[in-house]
Amino acid sequence: MQRITIADIAREAGVSTGAVSYALNGRPGVSRATRDRILAIAEELGWEPSPAARSLTGASTQTIGLVLARHPSTLGVESFYMQFIAGIESELAPRSFALLLQVVPDIEAELRTYRRWRAARRVDGVVVVDPRHDDPRVALLGEPDALPAVVVGDPALAGGLTNVWTDDAAAVRESVRYLYSAGHRRIARVSGLPELGHTFIRDVAFAEEMTRVGLEGEIAGTDYTTGSGASATRRLLTSHEPPSAIVFDNDVMALAAMGVAAELGLRVPDDLSIIAWDDSPLCQATFPALSALSHDVTGFGAHVARRLFERIAGERGGSHLDSTPTLRPRGTTRARLV
Numbered sequence: 001m002q003r004i005t006i007a008d009i010a011r012e013a014g015v016s017t018g019a020v021s022y023a024l025n026g027r028p029g030v031s032r033a034t035r036d037r038i039l040a041i042a043e044e045l046g047w048e049p050s051p052a053a054r055s056l057t058g059a060s061t062q063t064i065g066l067v068l069a070r071h072p073s074t075l076g077v078e079s080f081y082m083q084f085i086a087g088i089e090s091e092l093a094p095r096s097f098a099l100l101l102q103v104v105p106d107i108e109a110e111l112r113t114y115r116r117w118r119a120a121r122r123v124d125g126v127v128v129v130d131p132r133h134d135d136p137r138v139a140l141l142g143e144p145d146a147l148p149a150v151v152v153g154d155p156a157l158a159g160g161l162t163n164v165w166t167d168d169a170a171a172v173r174e175s176v177r178y179l180y181s182a183g184h185r186r187i188a189r190v191s192g193l194p195e196l197g198h199t200f201i202r203d204v205a206f207a208e209e210m211t212r213v214g215l216e217g218e219i220a221g222t223d224y225t226t227g228s229g230a231s232a233t234r235r236l237l238t239s240h241e242p243p244s245a246i247v248f249d250n251d252v253m254a255l256a257a258m259g260v261a262a263e264l265g266l267r268v269p270d271d272l273s274i275i276a277w278d279d280s281p282l283c284q285a286t287f288p289a290l291s292a293l294s295h296d297v298t299g300f301g302a303h304v305a306r307r308l309f310e311r312i313a314g315e316r317g318g319s320h321l322d323s324t325p326t327l328r329p330r331g332t333t334r335a336r337l338v
Contacts, residue, residue: 004047012041017260025060026095026309039094047096064092064308065100065147069130078224078250079280080297087301088127091309097124107132111140123314127304131157131197148311150304155319157197162317164304168198169205171293171325172247175275176209176217178327179245183336184273188218188243189310190232190253198300202249208239218243222253229253233260237272245273245335251280254290258332267333281327288331295325 006020011212013020022029022036024047030038058194066088068081092099104110114137117123125148128137138159141149148227151163172189179187189206193198203219205314210217220236229248236243237260248254254276258268266272268288272335276283279294311317 004042004045006047008045009038009042009047012045012178013195024095025062025313026097026313029312036094036161042096043094057062060312061121061124062096063098063100064088064305064312065102065113065117065125066129067113068085068101068103069107069110070103070106071105078252078278079282080250080278083280083297084301084304087298087303088305089301090298091302091305095309107136111136113215114140114334115149118145123147124203125308127152127308128161129153131199132195133157133197135197136161148308150308150311150317152304153197154201156201158319160313161315162307162319164300164307164320164322166295166300166322167324168202171327172202172205173209174327175247175293176206176213178273178329179247179273179333180213180215182245182273182333184243184245185215186241186243186245187215188220188246190220190222190229190236190238190246190248190250190257192222194221194222201248221223222249224250224253226252226256230256230260233257234264237261237264237266245275245333247275249277251276251278251282251290251292254332255282255286269332273334273336274332275327277325279325283330290326291330291333294328297324299323 006017008016012138020038023035024042077215087100092093102292104112104113114126114301129152131151131153138161141147142159142161149161151158151161153163154165155163191203204218206217219233220275222232246257248257254274257274261272268274274290276290276292278297279292283290283292300322305322
């Protein structure tokens with residue numbers, strides 16, 4: 001079978017081979033409509049890049065990298081990353097790019113991975129998740145000749161690198177105001193890993209908003225798993241002054257909390273209101289359906305990928321607000337008499 005070339009695509013699309021090259025490599029120089037048309041024709045014709053030609057010319061590897069410094073068991077529980085990766089893939093597939101995913105035990109291993117990828121020209125750019133304060137990954141990727149990178153996190157954590165973020169602080173404040181307006185006066189938060197920057201941002205926003213409405217709230221840290229979420233919930237609900245509402249940092253911990261409440265003879269939402277983060281399909285599949293802080297995670301991943309392609313093409317970076325998670329009240333929250 002004869003190999004499809006960019007000349008074939010150009011002839012079919014009625015454009016120059018240069019325009020096809022720009023579109024296939026995610027580079028500026030063609031309009032969005034022209035790029036989409038070229039990518040559609042390339043897919044229809046069955047075009048595939050030539051690895052041999054790429055290696056000879058020093059061109060794109062047509063691969064982007066994502067390293068997750070987390071225990072593999074957590075990835076099978078949380079739906080966030082599956083939706084996020086699906087969004088990234090939705091932008092990679094039309095360009096015939098691949099995602100190189102690696103799970104490592106810690107940040108040091110992640111740094112070694114970036115250095116290895118850079119030395120071997122293994123990827124064209126990387127997506128950096130779970131940024132921390134004074135993050136060594138941000139420092140490494142800010143060096144001259146570093147891999148193009150996009151940080152998924154707040155501008156305060158990105159160190160001047162291109163970043164795409166959601167306004168988590170505003171979402172936390174909204175959840176506190178909603179619960180306060182519903183009559184709750186004992187509100188707790190079950191948060192995630194303390195070393196993560198977004199955990200700190202959410203914790204601060206929660207404490208500040210509770211102070212603003214004249215309340216004191218307790219924060220219980222966890223590792224995002226159902227077990228730690230259940231343990232934190234049990235400790236809160238068996239304390240001297242148990243909360244009447246709890247905001248959780250993910251969906252699976254909120255689901256575990258519903259089980260703990262049932263064990264303790266508490267009814268949701270009559271005795272306990274629950275709000276989850278990341279409005280996954282699980283939130284609507286349970287009964288009662290979970291109230292959740294919702295945003296389009298798949299769209300978020302796609303946005304990140306588009307910004308990375310801009311960086312790979314040599315465009316200047318910047319800070320890009322994707323969205324502010326919005327509270328979607330469902331069956332696990334209810335007004336309470338003060």
